[in-house]
Amino acid sequence: NAGVTQTPKFQVLKTGQSMTLQCAQDMNHNSMYWYRQDPGMGLRLIYYSASEGTTDKGEVPNGYNVSRLNKREFSLRLESAAPSQTSVYFCASTRQGPGDWTDTQYFGPGTRLTVL
């Protein structure tokens, strides 16, 4: 099992460009999450998908959109990138939904994004 995979690993964008970060999991998990991690800020939730066909905003959703393409895949789109979106992005998945706290998250390796 590959677990949670993310592409790309690194990306450099110019202000105003768009891109999509891809995430896939092969653990048959129901829920998937997108976080950003900035120095000194810990992990902050951008969006999550509790189950196929549903998505919800997290703590910092502005400037992002998501798509839960199927049970395996959850993508994050930046429509018009800004320097403030320079960060490391992590995708994660859990077997149960975010309301089930007896459940640990499995993280992908991250995407390092720089917006110039």
Place this chain on the structure above:
Amino acid sequence: EDKVVQSPLSLVVHEGDTVTLNCSYEVTNFRSLLWYKQEKKAPTFLFMLTSSGIEKKSGRLSSILDKKELFSILNITATQTGDSAVYLCALKIIFGKGTRLHILP
């Protein structure tokens, strides 16, 4: 508002020392608290704590929860350079800022 506060934010010790990392929290309906270790890449799971006073152990790492005082500690004994990492405390999807631990040889 649910929140997680970790301290210290940064810690430097010598190999062989024992360290204690702290995590305090506020939550409306507590179910569990998790600890993760993050080296260069993704966080990896260490412990899940659901009951007060029961210590979880894994080798030189151990953790305990106090639900009355709303905190948890993560202990690492006989530290090694491989323990250098950021340690994250979380209430499911709410993470603390982490403690960056650096072990000097």
